[in-house]
Amino acid sequence: MLSQNLLRNLESAQGRMDQLQNQLSSGHRINRPSDDPVGIQNAMRLKSNISSVEQWKSNANEALDYMNTADSTLGDMTSMLQRVRELTVQGANGTLATVDKGAIADEVDQISNQLKMMANTQVGSKYIFSGTATDKELIPLDGSVSQANGMPVNFEVGNNLSIDVSVSGQNLFGNSTSGVLATLNNLSADLRSGNSVGVNSALGNIDANIDNVVTLRAGLGARTNRMTALQAQLDYTSGNLQDNLSSIQDADMATSITDFTNAQNVYKAALSVGAKIIQPSLVDFMR
Amino acid sequence: MNSTFFGLELSRRALESQQVALNITGHNIANANTQGYTRQIANLTATMPDTLPAMGRNLSLGSGVTLDTITRARDSFVDRQFRSETSKQSYWTAKQDSLTKVEDIINEPSDNSLSNDMNQFWTAWSDLSKGPENSGARSVVRERTLTLTDSLHAISTQISDRQNDLDSQVNVQISQINVYANQIKDINDQIKRAEVSGDNPNDLRDSRDSLVDGLSKLVNVRVTETKDPNFTDRQVNIYRVDIGDPAQTLVDDGVASELEGVNAATGLGGNGITVVQWKDSNNNHNAGDSLVLGQALGTLQANIETRDTFLTALQGKYDTLAKGIVTAVNELHQAGTTGTGTTNVSFFDANNLTASTISLDGSITADINNIVTGAGASGDGSIATAISSLSSGWSSLIAASQVANKTTYGTSLGDYYGSTVAQLGVDVQQANRMKAGEDVLLTNVTNQRESNSGVSLDEEMTNLVKFQKSYSAAARMVTMMDDMLSTIMNMGITR
Numbered sequence: 001m002l003s004q005n006l007l008r009n010l011e012s013a014q015g016r017m018d019q020l021q022n023q024l025s026s027g028h029r030i031n032r033p034s035d036d037p038v039g040i041q042n043a044m045r046l047k048s049n050i051s052s053v054e055q056w057k058s059n060a061n062e063a064l065d066y067m068n069t070a071d072s073t074l075g076d077m078t079s080m081l082q083r084v085r086e087l088t089v090q091g092a093n094g095t096l097a098t099v100d101k102g103a104i105a106d107e108v109d110q111i112s113n114q115l116k117m118m119a120n121t122q123v124g125s126k127y128i129f130s131g132t133a134t135d136k137e138l139i140p141l142d143g144s145v146s147q148a149n150g151m152p153v154n155f156e157v158g159n160n161l162s163i164d165v166s167v168s169g170q171n172l173f174g175n176s177t178s179g180v181l182a183t184l185n186n187l188s189a190d191l192r193s194g195n196s197v198g199v200n201s202a203l204g205n206i207d208a209n210i211d212n213v214v215t216l217r218a219g220l221g222a223r224t225n226r227m228t229a230l231q232a233q234l235d236y237t238s239g240n241l242q243d244n245l246s247s248i249q250d251a252d253m254a255t256s257i258t259d260f261t262n263a264q265n266v267y268k269a270a271l272s273v274g275a276k277i278i279q280p281s282l283v284d285f286m287r
Numbered sequence: 288m289n290s291t292f293f294g295l296e297l298s299r300r301a302l303e304s305q306q307v308a309l310n311i312t313g314h315n316i317a318n319a320n321t322q323g324y325t326r327q328i329a330n331l332t333a334t335m336p337d338t339l340p341a342m343g344r345n346l347s348l349g350s351g352v353t354l355d356t357i358t359r360a361r362d363s364f365v366d367r368q369f370r371s372e373t374s375k376q377s378y379w380t381a382k383q384d385s386l387t388k389v390e391d392i393i394n395e396p397s398d399n400s401l402s403n404d405m406n407q408f409w410t411a412w413s414d415l416s417k418g419p420e421n422s423g424a425r426s427v428v429r430e431r432t433l434t435l436t437d438s439l440h441a442i443s444t445q446i447s448d449r450q451n452d453l454d455s456q457v458n459v460q461i462s463q464i465n466v467y468a469n470q471i472k473d474i475n476d477q478i479k480r481a482e483v484s485g486d487n488p489n490d491l492r493d494s495r496d497s498l499v500d501g502l503s504k505l506v507n508v509r510v511t512e513t514k515d516p517n518f519t520d521r522q523v524n525i526y527r528v529d530i531g532d533p534a535q536t537l538v539d540d541g542v543a544s545e546l547e548g549v550n551a552a553t554g555l556g557g558n559g560i561t562v563v564q565w566k567d568s569n570n571n572h573n574a575g576d577s578l579v580l581g582q583a584l585g586t587l588q589a590n591i592e593t594r595d596t597f598l599t600a601l602q603g604k605y606d607t608l609a610k611g612i613v614t615a616v617n618e619l620h621q622a623g624t625t626g627t628g629t630t631n632v633s634f635f636d637a638n639n640l641t642a643s644t645i646s647l648d649g650s651i652t653a654d655i656n657n658i659v660t661g662a663g664a665s666g667d668g669s670i671a672t673a674i675s676s677l678s679s680g681w682s683s684l685i686a687a688s689q690v691a692n693k694t695t696y697g698t699s700l701g702d703y704y705g706s707t708v709a710q711l712g713v714d715v716q717q718a719n720r721m722k723a724g725e726d727v728l729l730t731n732v733t734n735q736r737e738s739n740s741g742v743s744l745d746e747e748m749t750n751l752v753k754f755q756k757s758y759s760a761a762a763r764m765v766t767m768m769d770d771m772l773s774t775i776m777n778m779g780i781t782r
Contacts (some may be wrong), residue, residue, distance in 0.1 A: 004730075004733070004734075004737070005730075005734070009732060013579055028396075030396060031396075032390050032391075032395075032712070032715075033393070033395055033708050033709065033711050033712030033715065034386075034387075034391055034711075034712045034713075034715035034716045034719060035712070036346045036712070037708075037709040037710070037711075037712030037716060038709065040395065040396060040705075040708060040709055040712055041705040041708065041709035044395070044396065044701065044705040044708065045400050045701065045702065045705055047402065047403065047406065048405075048406050048409075048678060048679075048701045049679075051406035051407075051409070051410050052408070052409065052410065052413075052678055055409075055410040055413045055675075056413070058414070059413060059414075059416075059417050062417055062418075063417070072496065093419070123400065124418075124421075125420060125421075126418075126666060127422065130447060130666070131664070131666070132661065132664035132665070132666040132667040133664045133665060133666060134420055134664075134665050134666030135420050135665040136420075136665075151663060151664065151667065153666055153668075154416075154668065154669065154672065155416075155417050156413055156416055156667075156668075156672040156675065156676070157415070159676065159679050159680075160676055160680075160682050160683075163674055173346060184464070206346075212430070238545065249396065263328070267648060275552070281744045281745055281748070282745040282748040283744060283748055286748060286752075
């Protein structure tokens with residue numbers, strides 16, 4: 001009976017050591033659902049949240065790339081249009097020779113070509129000004145009809161929170177009568193034909209175009225700010241969630257090690273007591 | 288006046304009795320470590336005294352000792368407690384064992400668990416939503432989906448394998464019970480023959496008790512021992528073993544009933560489910576009656592419950608989960624348009640709504656470009672975003688589906704799965720605790736029984752000394768008698 005009790009106690013001491021050993025070597029307090037059913041449900045929910053947040057963070061980073069590219073393109077466009085405005089003022093000068101006007105028209109054409117290139121800016125393989133038709137050019141170089149659309153390109157950066165990362169190319173470049181390219185074409189034609197009235201009136205159109213680009217850029221800037229704020233917030237949330245998860249599922253090393261040492265001592269004590277209990281019986285003392 | 292040799296005869300009886308007592312002590316020592324052995328006791332009694340008439344009155348003169356009976360130190364009440372605790376303890380042990388194995392199957396929490404696969408599935412969609420024209424992201428969605436479906440298949444297969452294992456265990460246990468029944472019946476016969484001849488077959492009774500103890504691990508047992516009315520002059524017993532609740536007779540003296548397994552129902556994945564029923568009629572059951580087991584008693588009960596109720600319910604939960612994933616994803620997926628303008632494309636095969644069958648739709652397997660991300664334009668990730676947001680709730684579904692899903696799954700699919708795992712955890716925890724509690728109770732009863740029936744070597748050594756001294760003393764008595772007789776013989780002889 002003594003020996004059976006001893007065996008059982010040894011086993012239970014060993015069982016405790018095994019459990020603590022598991023906790024210590026995995027670093028987790030919860031190694032199976034039965035260790036803490038409530039805890040595991042929370043841990044699973046947190047893990048799922050963390051994986052979503054990590055994904056949103058990666059989405060936000062990519063969104064910022066996208067937006068920054070769009071922003072710098074818009075910046076370039078503004079400065080080019082400023083240059084066009086200067087040229088227009090210059091071209092409106094009635095004393096200018098036809099040859100000089102032709103030279104100005106050439107520069108305007110060059111800028112117009114450059115703007116077409118910008119209209120087809122890509123991030124990776126995506127055309128950023130083509131709306132959701134990211135595989136289509138906004139202004140096809142072969143002169144075909146544009147298949148781009150004005151739909152927003154949304155990036156998911158939170159629970160049911162999608163932010164438009166794009167600038168509509170259609171709004172940016174406008175239509176074929178008052179749009180940027182139309183203005184430049186007319187300007188170039190007027191310069192060559194010496195139509196100084198036309199050149200003068202182009203000035204107003206260019207101002208309107210510059211305004212349009214600046215407005216769109218301001219909108220994009222506001223969204224970029226929001227995205228940056230969200231990114232910081234997601235970083236913070238992710239850290240928070242990791243902390244929560246850790247407090248739920250991680251073993252408290254100090255406690256576990258103390259407990260383990262304790263269990264080990266109990267086990268050793270049980271063994272040494274056992275060695276004393278098992279040996280003697282009356283038989284040992286009889287001659 | 289009694290015989291001159293009276294003293295010799297008395298000493299002889301003393302020698303004989305002490306020797307038998309020594310042998311019994313030896314038997315006890317020899318069986319100190321035998322499983323199921325009960326300490327035997329030599330019951331010595333004084334023999335019938337001689338009556339001496341002396342001076343008008345009678346005197347009883349003690350005539351020595353004789354061995355009356357050899358009995359077992361056994362308490363049938365403790366036996367009954369022991370068997371009832373054994374049944375309970377075995378039930379929870381078997382239950383804990385099965386549930387722990389299921390816990391191993393689902394492998395939560397770990398980096399290779401189903402919840403992890405689900406999370407990766409949702410994030411793959413989110414990744415796709417920001418780059419729908421990226422065929423790499425499409426492949427990732429398809430591969431993550433395959434990982435998810437493979438995990439569900441694997442879990443489903445293992446659950447149904449586990450059910451199959453338990454079913455074969457049930458079959459093994461049925462034959463074990465039958466073997467026990469026949470062995471008990473045979474020993475009953477032997478004991479009866481011995482008892483009829485006036486014997487008290489202790490060691491046979493020990494074997495029978497061991498068998499009943501073994502039987503009590505499988506099912507709950509009740510033993511009734513009554514006096515056989517056919518014998519009035521000696522103690523002959525009728526030994527009856529009932530199992531289950533209400534009691535159904537397994538062995539009635541020399542008649543054993545057998546159980547049989549009948550393959551009656553179809554389990555998970557086409558598994559056979561064995562139903563336990565009686566093969567023969569006996570006191571209170573007929574052939575073909577099914578065996579009625581009590582509440583939480585014995586391993587057979589634990590196995591049958593886990594097999595029929597627990598595993599089926601668990602599989603049901605996985606099926607529901609799979610169905611939820613398929614229908615929710617498909618609802619969103621079908622609302623969009625592929626790059627080539629096809630609408631109403633399923634992502635999962637809509638006919639396969641269980642964990643064991645869930646699979647990608649054929650069109651997706653054939654071409655990753657059939658994965659719908661939005662309304663058709665190559666950069667439109669709206670549908671993919673909607674699918675990935677299923678990870679946290681139902682808000683991307685149409686109103687009717689939102690309500691339906693909320694009723695079935697709660698906050699989200701991940702949540703539903705989380706509560707399934709938590710429920711399993713609670714079940715295992717309960718089994719662990721019950722087993723720990725029953726272990727203690729059983730140990731207490733075992734200790735009680737051991738202190739009553741077990742062999743204590745110290746006690747036996749003391750007895751050994753005691754009987755040996757008595758034997759020596761009786762031998763001395765013979766020598767003394769011999770001396771006395773010599774004195775008598777030498778009377779009147781002159782030297």
